[in-house]
Amino acid sequence: xxxxxxxxxxxxxxxxxxxxxxxxxxxxxxxxxxxSLLGGIAIKSATPKERFGTPVPRIAETPMGMLNAxxxxxxxxxxxxxxxxxxLEQFDTEVIANVAxxxxxxxxxxxxxxxxxxxxxxxxxxxxxxxxxxGGIGLGTDPQLAANITRMAKEASxxxxxxxxxxxxxxxxxxxxxxxxxxxxxxxxxxxxxxxxIDLKTGKPLLANTTGGLSGPAIKPxxxxxxxxxxxxxxxxxxxxxxxSSAEDVLEFxxxxxxAVEVGAANFVDPYVCPKIIENLGSVLEKYGNASVKExxxxxxx
Amino acid sequence: MKTxxxxxxxxxxxxxxxxxxxxxxxIAEEVQCGQFVQVQVPGFYLxxxxxxxxxxxxxxxxxxxxxxxxxxxxSEMEAGQSINLFGPLGHGFPVEKRSVLLIGxxxxxxxxxxxxxxxxxAGQKVTAVLGYNDKASLMLEEEFRELGASVYAxxxxxxxxxxxxxxxxxxxxxxxxxxxxxxxxxxxxxxVSAAYSEGCVSLESRMACGMGACMGCVVKDQNGESMxxxxxxxxxxxxxxxx
Numbered sequence: 001x002x003x004x005x006x007x008x009x010x011x012x013x014x015x016x017x018x019x020x021x022x023x024x025x026x027x028x029x030x031x032x033x034x035x036s037l038l039g040g041i042a043i044k045s046a047t048p049k050e051r052f053g054t055p056v057p058r059i060a061e062t063p064m065g066m067l068n069a070x071x072x073x074x075x076x077x078x079x080x081x082x083x084x085x086x087x088l089e090q091f092d093t094e095v096i097a098n099v100a101x102x103x104x105x106x107x108x109x110x111x112x113x114x115x116x117x118x119x120x121x122x123x124x125x126x127x128x129x130x131x132x133x134x135g136g137i138g139l140g141t142d143p144q145l146a147a148n149i150t151r152m153a154k155e156a157s158x159x160x161x162x163x164x165x166x167x168x169x170x171x172x173x174x175x176x177x178x179x180x181x182x183x184x185x186x187x188x189x190x191x192x193x194x195x196x197x198i199d200l201k202t203g204k205p206l207l208a209n210t211t212g213g214l215s216g217p218a219i220k221p222x223x224x225x226x227x228x229x230x231x232x233x234x235x236x237x238x239x240x241x242x243x244x245s246s247a248e249d250v251l252e253f254x255x256x257x258x259x260a261v262e263v264g265a266a267n268f269v270d271p272y273v274c275p276k277i278i279e280n281l282g283s284v285l286e287k288y289g290n291a292s293v294k295e296x297x298x299x300x301x302x
Numbered sequence: 303m304k305t306x307x308x309x310x311x312x313x314x315x316x317x318x319x320x321x322x323x324x325x326x327x328x329i330a331e332e333v334q335c336g337q338f339v340q341v342q343v344p345g346f347y348l349x350x351x352x353x354x355x356x357x358x359x360x361x362x363x364x365x366x367x368x369x370x371x372x373x374x375x376x377s378e379m380e381a382g383q384s385i386n387l388f389g390p391l392g393h394g395f396p397v398e399k400r401s402v403l404l405i406g407x408x409x410x411x412x413x414x415x416x417x418x419x420x421x422x423x424a425g426q427k428v429t430a431v432l433g434y435n436d437k438a439s440l441m442l443e444e445e446f447r448e449l450g451a452s453v454y455a456x457x458x459x460x461x462x463x464x465x466x467x468x469x470x471x472x473x474x475x476x477x478x479x480x481x482x483x484x485x486x487x488x489x490x491x492x493x494v495s496a497a498y499s500e501g502c503v504s505l506e507s508r509m510a511c512g513m514g515a516c517m518g519c520v521v522k523d524q525n526g527e528s529m530x531x532x533x534x535x536x537x538x539x540x541x542x543x544x545x
Contacts, residue, residue, distance in 0.1 A: 024515040031513075044517075052520075052528055057508045059518040061348045061372070066510060073517045073528065087543060107378070182539060216347055268348060268510040271388060 001282035002292040005039070005260050007048045007237050008185040009122035009160035010094045012039035012260055014278050015250065019241050019264035019295025020044055020098035020124060020164075021070065025084035025140045026091070029271065037275050040094035042188075042262055043084070045126050047100050048109045050076040055208035060197045065243070066265055067195050072100050072129055095119050096162070100126040104139070104149050108156045115158040122159050125149065128166030129189035131215045140166040140191075143178035150182035160185035162239065167222055168194050174293035176230040182274050186237040188262065189230055190223045215265040217243040224256045231257020231301055245273060247280035251288060254296040303513070304329065305388045306355035310381050311361065317441040320409065321377045322355070323364045329389050330362040335417040336394025336485075336504055336537045339364070340512040342386040343379075346372045349388060351509045351532065353485070355412035355442075356419070361410055362387075365441065391512050392536050395420075395483050395502055401427035403479035404451070404467050404503075405494055407432055407486020410443050413504060418451045429479050430454070433468035433490065437461040469493055483537075488545060495540050502539050505529040521545075 003014035020042040023029050035041060053073030060067040074080065088095050097120040099110045107125060114120050125151060127140035139145045153161050163179045165172060167190040176187055187242070192213025197206040205211070223242025231238055240258030244250060245266035253261050266273045281293075292297040308327035316322045333354050336398060341364070350372055354362035368374045395413070397420045404414040411432050418428045423512065428451040434440050436459045446453045455463030456471035459520035464471035468490060471477075482501035484494045491503045507519035514533025521529055521543045529535065530545060 021512070022516060024517075028513045028515040052522070052526075053517065056520065058520075059348070059508045059510045059516075061346065064347055066348055068510065068516070068518060070517050073520070221317070263512075265347075268512070268516065269342070270305065271511070271513060281498075 001285055003210050003278070003281055004292070005293050007259055010040060010096070011273060012094055014039040014281065015260035016274050016278050016281070017042055017096065017239070017256070017260060017262045018267055018274055019262035020126070022264045022267045026082070029267070031253045032271050033275050035091040035093050037278060038093045039260060040096055041088070042096040042098055042124055042277055044074055045072045045098045045100040045129070046074055046077045046080050046110050047072055048077055048106050050074065050079070056206055057206060060206040060212065060300060061107070062195065062197060062216070062218060065214055065218035066268070067197060067207060067212035067214055068192070068211035069207045071209065077113045081113060081117060085117055088119050094121045095125050096122050096223070098124045098126050098164070100129060102151055107149060107153055111153055111156045120159060123153065123157060124188055125153055125160050125161060126166050126191070130166065130168060130192055130194045130211065140175070141169050143175050146175050147178040147182035150179045150184050154183040162186040162188050164188035164191055165228055166191045172226050173229050173233045176234050180234045180236050184236060186239060187234065188228060188239045188241060189227050190219070190242050193219050193222065215243065217245060219243050220249065225251055227253055227258050228256040228300065231298060245269065247277050247284040250277060251284055251296060254293060255298070255300040257298045257301055303389065303391065305386060307384045308362070310379055310383050310398055312381055313379055314379065315377070318438040318441065319368045320441055321366055321368065323366070323376070325364070325385070325387070326360055326361045327362050327387055328360065329387055330357040331359050333357040333362065333390040333416070334394040335397065335420045335486055336413050337390040337392050337538065339387045339389030340391060340465045341376065342388070343372045343376045344385070348510060349512060350376070351391070353413035353504070354390065357413050357416060359408070365409070367409040381541060382510065388512065393534065395537050397421060397424060398481070399424065399426065400481055401479060402429070403477060403482045404426060404428060404430040405482055405484040405486070406430065406432045407468060407490040408439060410486030410490070410504070414483065415442055415445055415449070417483055418446055419450050422450050428452070429475065429477055431456065431468045431471050433457070433471065433486065434462070435459065467493065469497060482540070492545050495545060498540060500540065502537045504537045505531050505535050505543065
């Protein structure tokens with residue numbers, strides 16, 4: 001079974017990619033399995049300077065999912081280039097660098113610095129983090145601002161630029177189209193849904209940040225819907241993400257119009273989930289009458 | 303470090319809201335004292351990080367408190383059922399060639415039992431001071447004694463042992479050990495860190511991945527650098543983490 005997918009900048013041997021923030025820079029998962037099994041890996045967000053992130057508690061469980069408010073904690077782009085990217089060189093997998101910031105200039109600075117990296121094959125513009133003030137979400141909820149940062153990123157970038165959109169908007173299609181028109185090479189759909197839980201004993205929010213991003217199977221139908229709506233409206237490839245934990249889930253996203261997928265919270269439930277999905281994907285594709293990943297993409301749109 | 307579908311051999315109540323689950327799993331042989339496992343309770347999304355109380359070649363003992371719906375569901379599981387574990391995880395307690403004072407508070411006591419065993423096997427003298435809210439919460443005292451540790455207890459309400467905190471019990475009994483390994487509630491760890499300069503404390507945190515990837519459970523060190531409780535800890539040298 002042909003699981004390969006060719007996307008701008010990315011030669012994926014299979015369509016399965018651990019999502020940004022769920023696999024760090026690969027070191028921990030590499031203790032469990034060979035990262036070369038993966039189609040790619042989306043590494044944790046890089047910002048120009050080190051960010052400590054939000055106070056703890058940062059994690060809360062929900063029915064069929066979880067909330068997180070990490071706040072883009074990272075050591076800053078220079079450290080990542082020097083200390084983290086070299087580790088990933090040894091693996092035969094496509095590295096996608098997630099780029100974040102508090103202003104347009106921040107994104108451009110990170111992109112310019114990473115342009116020389118041979119390890120990074122594409123950028124994923126995070127204009128959708130719900131846990132940081134101006135942490136991109138301001139840019140991601142307005143079509144004009146989203147288009148503007150996309151255009152600036154494309155001008156600065158030596159690599160293809162994928163834009164990761166937030167679901168916390170009234171009309172995601174409008175933003176997807178704006179980003180496409182601004183030159184994006186692809187879309188990543190979706191980031192987390194803004195959520196909240198309250199501790200009944202204290203009457204206070206469970207997360208120190210009050211709100212956090214909801215992920216896990218609870219958001220899968222929302223993600224599938226948004227991939228489907230955007231796939232109908234744009235002609236650039238879509239990487240689907242949101243609650244995927246099985247090969248069947250992958251197929252659902254492919255049918256909705258995704259060319260590849262990212263797997264997030266499921267890595268916390270089963271750290272071996274990505275290789276398991278990859279192992280099962282061929283037979284699941286076959287079971288439902290698909291000869292390849294490429295053939296499955298967009299089946300429900302036809 | 304691996305996942306395993308472990309067979310529950312026993313799951314019994316041993317104190318107020320406190321249960322002991324004995325599991326058959328080959329994760330057991332890899333466990334070092336102070337490490338934890340991530341337990342997947344059926345019906346709940348995230349795993350629960352629970353420290354290992356005791357381990358031999360093929361069985362692993364978890365002692366846990368029912369603090370929420372997940373641990374309550376775990377307490378209702380029965381021998382013969384299986385439960386998925388991921389572990390062993392984290393950096394545990396060092397086993398040094400010296401006598402040790404183990405200080406446990408409440409449900410922080412369990413990982414010190416395996417620690418006591420390792421020190422005693424290494425021929426070292428072990429003194430354990432265990433603190434609880436009340437006599438109904440008292441647990442594992444006999445188990446420490448059976449291993450050969452000198453055991454002292456404190457209860458906040460005075461219903462058993464010294465009335466007051468673990469530090470009150472240490473004073474009352476004139477315990478002069480200087481090397482301390484502690485696990486328990488944050489106020490206890492702060493008090494222990496203020497009173498002792500040599501040794502380690504084990505921290506608790508809400509976690510997602512449990513293996514260092516998600517940054518969900520960080521603490522700061524004295525220089526403001528972040529450390530992951532799950533991967534860099536849960537055991538830290540006294541004074542290293544800002545509590």
